[in-house]
Amino acid sequence: MALEVAAKAAAGAPDILGDCPFTHRVLLTLEEKKVPYKLHLINLADKPQWFTEVNPEGKVPVVKFDDKWVSDSDVLAGILEEKYPEPVLKTPPEFASVGSKIFGSFVTFLKSKDPSDGSEQALLNELKALDEHLKAHGPYIAGEKVTAADLSLAPKLYHLKVALGHFKKWTVPESLTHYHKYTELLFSRESFVKTIAEEKHIIAGWEPKVNPK
Numbered sequence: 173m174a175l176e177v178a179a180k181a182a183a184g185a186p187d188i189l190g191d192c193p194f195t196h197r198v199l200l201t202l203e204e205k206k207v208p209y210k211l212h213l214i215n216l217a218d219k220p221q222w223f224t225e226v227n228p229e230g231k232v233p234v235v236k237f238d239d240k241w242v243s244d245s246d247v248l249a250g251i252l253e254e255k256y257p258e259p260v261l262k263t264p265p266e267f268a269s270v271g272s273k274i275f276g277s278f279v280t281f282l283k284s285k286d287p288s289d290g291s292e293q294a295l296l297n298e299l300k301a302l303d304e305h306l307k308a309h310g311p312y313i314a315g316e317k318v319t320a321a322d323l324s325l326a327p328k329l330y331h332l333k334v335a336l337g338h339f340k341k342w343t344v345p346e347s348l349t350h351y352h353k354y355t356e357l358l359f360s361r362e363s364f365v366k367t368i369a370e371e372k373h374i375i376a377g378w379e380p381k382v383n384p385k
């Protein structure tokens with residue numbers, strides 16, 4: 173039976189899958205494990221009553237297991253690994269936190285209006301560290317096979333590419349060749365292509381955070 177998944181709908185387009193990187197991570201995990209699922213698209217600007225009743229925190233993603241809705245993409249990735257062990261996606265513990273500071277650095281730089289506040293350099297340092305890691309261990313974070321750490325990072329790196337390209341005309345330096353090979357591999361996976369939000373929805377999602385009224 174298909175698992176029920178509540179996912180973010182696109183801002184201003186409630187019938188289209190939206191731009192939440194945490195929802196995307198869960199969908200990637202389901203796709204990689206070939207678990208059938210049924211999407212409930214949630215308009216976060218006007219949450220349906222059933223959704224806030226089963227999930228008072230009001231965040232997506234949530235997935236229904238045995239009549240209970242469970243939130244948080246970290247928790248969900250862990251449960252999916254236990255319930256659907258094939259293919260194994262668990263990242264070896266020594267690699268589990270690789271790249272984990274990139275999203276925070278990206279958001280700080282994206283929102284920054286002060287070119288001398290060091291936020292660009294802080295992001296570059298994190299991207300270079302990932303590039304070095306991939307050079308030593310790649311092509312994926314834990315080697316030849318995709319694991320949970322890659323599926324967590326892929327949507328965030330896609331947001332980085334789309335949002336920094338749009339709002340700052342900024343791109344990751346060409347010199348980070350292992351990083352670029354890695355994102356090409358991730359973004360061309362069947363699971364990713366099937367679950368990706370449109371660029372215009374990613375941009376619309378970031379707009380109020382980059383240019384608050």
Ligand SMILES: N[C@@H](CCC(=O)N[C@@H](CS)C(=O)NCC(=O)O)C(=O)O
Nearest residue numbers: 192194216230231232233244245246
């Ligand atoms: N730690 C959570 C974060 C989930 C999260 O922040 N989701 C956002 C959308 S990307 C959300 O639902 N925000 C609630 C809102 O905008 O009302 C996870 O990993 O699942």
